Amino acid sequence: MTxxxxxxxxxxxxxxxxxxxxxxxxxLAFETALAEASAAxxxxxxxxxAAIGDAIAGFVPDWPAxxxxxxxxxxxxxxxxxxxxxxxxxxxxxxxxxxxTSQDVIDTALMLQLAKVFDIYEGRLTDLLDxxxxxxxxxxxxxxxxHTRMQVALPTRWGAKLMSWSEPLAxxxxxxxxxxxxxxxxxxxxxxxxxxSFEGHGDTIAxxxxxxxxxxxxxxxxxxxxxxxxxxxxxTQISGSLGKIGADVALLxxxxxxxxxxxxxxxxxxxxxxxxxxxxxxxxxxxxxNAGLSGTLAQAQVHEYERSGAAWTLEWLVLPPMLKAxxxxxxxxxxxxxxxxxD
Numbered sequence: 001m002t003x004x005x006x007x008x009x010x011x012x013x014x015x016x017x018x019x020x021x022x023x024x025x026x027x028l029a030f031e032t033a034l035a036e037a038s039a040a041x042x043x044x045x046x047x048x049x050a051a052i053g054d055a056i057a058g059f060v061p062d063w064p065a066x067x068x069x070x071x072x073x074x075x076x077x078x079x080x081x082x083x084x085x086x087x088x089x090x091x092x093x094x095x096x097x098x099x100x101t102s103q104d105v106i107d108t109a110l111m112l113q114l115a116k117v118f119d120i121y122e123g124r125l126t127d128l129l130d131x132x133x134x135x136x137x138x139x140x141x142x143x144x145x146x147h148t149r150m151q152v153a154l155p156t157r158w159g160a161k162l163m164s165w166s167e168p169l170a171x172x173x174x175x176x177x178x179x180x181x182x183x184x185x186x187x188x189x190x191x192x193x194x195x196x197s198f199e200g201h202g203d204t205i206a207x208x209x210x211x212x213x214x215x216x217x218x219x220x221x222x223x224x225x226x227x228x229x230x231x232x233x234x235x236t237q238i239s240g241s242l243g244k245i246g247a248d249v250a251l252l253x254x255x256x257x258x259x260x261x262x263x264x265x266x267x268x269x270x271x272x273x274x275x276x277x278x279x280x281x282x283x284x285x286x287x288x289x290n291a292g293l294s295g296t297l298a299q300a301q302v303h304e305y306e307r308s309g310a311a312w313t314l315e316w317l318v319l320p321p322m323l324k325a326x327x328x329x330x331x332x333x334x335x336x337x338x339x340x341x342x343d
Contacts, residue, residue, distance in 0.1 A: 001324075009282050014327035017116050018320050020063075026109035027080060028056045029213060034100055034188075037208035043201045048095035055087040055096075074309055077102035099190055099197040099205075103222050103307060107187035111215055114231075115184050117323055118176055121238070124330035125173040131337040132166040139342040144259055147251075158342060161248070168241040175234055183227040186210040189220025192306045223303035228315060232297040235322045236290050239329040243287020246280040249336060253277050262339040279336040286329045293322050 001010055016022060032053055039049035062083055069079020085093045097105075140159030147153055188206040189195055195202025210217040221227070252259040262277055300315040302308070 009286060009325075009328050009332070011324050011327035011331055013120055013331075014117060014324045017113055017120075018323060022113060023109055024061055024066075024076075024080065026112040027077070027105050028059065029112060030105050030108045030209075031081075031084070031097060032056050033209040033212040034097070034205070035095065036212060037205045038095070038098060038201070040208055041201050041204045043198070043205065044095040044098060045092075048092040051088055051092040052084075052096050055084055059084060059087065074313070075102040075106065077105045080105075099199075099202070100188065101191045101197075103312070104187050104189060107222070108209075108213070108215070111184045111186070112213060114323075115180075115214070117327070118180065118184070120327060121330060122173060122176055124327075124334060125169055125176070125238075128169055128330065128333055128337070129166055129173070131334070132162055132169070135337070135340070135342065136162045136166075142342060165241075165245050165248070168237075168244075172234065172238045172241065175237075179227075179230060179234060181216050183231055185216035185218035185221070185227075186213060187218070187221060189222050193220040193222040195220060222307055223305075225301045225303070225311070225315070228319065229298055229301050232294050232319065232322060235326045236294040239283075239287045239290040239326050242329045242333045243284045245333065246277075246283025246287070246336070249280040249340065250277040250284070253280070259342075261341045261343070262336075263341060264339050279332045279339065282332050283329055283336070286325045286332075290322055290325050290329075293318050293325075297322065 006015075035044065035049040035052040038044040039046045061080070065083065066076050066079050069082070070076045073079065081097050085096055088096060136159055140157065140162065142158045144156050144158045144161055145152055145154075146156040146160075186206055186209050188198075188202065188209060190197035190202070195206070198205055207217050209215075249260065249262070251257065253262050262280075297315065297318045300311045300318065303311045
């Protein structure tokens with residue numbers, strides 16, 4: 001996204017949580033937890049875990065080398081582990097990443113990032129619901145002409161309109177909380193997803209890692225992407241519900257309807273009298289954008305055998321823009337409600 005477009009419909013907070021440095025920090029948290037959990041069950045020496053922790057604590061990535069490794073290997077983990085191993089003396093270097101595979105690192109790192117994204121979503125949804133409650137308290141009894149199929153219908157009250165906006169958002173807030181236990185879980189399967197590489201310690205290590213990382217425990221889910229698809233569907237629902245609000249606001253703010261007005265609307269280069277409902281329009285655009293991406297994300301559920309490089313890469317291409325678009329929709333909706341005036 002360009003700088004100008006990001007100013008219009010981006011989200012700096014979500015961008016920061018999904019940025020390269022945030023992902024690498026989450027990957028390093030995985031490696032620290034793996035070493036500590038492996039030492040706790042006696043699979044590696046405590047001294048090796050301590051050495052790995054020290055190496056990670058002072059680690060500064062060589063970003064150009066990581067880019068080269070990503071282009072060569074299709075994943076960044078081999079290059080990242082290679083850089084970390086140069087900071088470890090034998091025999092401790094062999095204990096780093098022991099039993100794990102790249103997907104364990106990347107999927108668990110994503111869950112750590114998503115946990116923070118969910119915190120932002122939940123906070124913004126709560127603020128939106130509070131704003132709607134205030135509008136309902138102040139204007140719920142005010143008259144409003146209803147429209148069906150774009151035609152004048154019968155008189156109603158603003159309370160009914162506001163309820164039609166708030167109830168879906170309340171459901172989405174509950175759905176986010178309900179999705180956490182099934183989605184935000186540790187990934188630890190080893191090379192073929194059966195934990196065989198952990199020599200009988202896999203379940204114990206995974207449970208300990210989940211505790212250390214504040215994630216849920218799960219069996220390996222390398223090719224089981226239905227929780228990711230459920231997340232994509234929820235993102236589409238959140239942005240879609242906000243898009244409906246945006247469409248309503250843009251129509252109700254039309255000069256011919258004038259059921260509400262927006263303070264501080266967008267200006268025109270040619271018509272000085274215009275106050276364009278920019279934020280409302282953006283909510284509609286982002287809802288349609290996410291709806292389109294959701295169909296592409298669904299195709300990332302189809303994995304071949306025990307791991308698919310194609311499906312996995314497709315997920316990387318599509319999920320972050322959906323997360324950012326949803327964050328931007330929530331941000332813009334909050335700003336829109338600050339502009340909204342019901343006379």
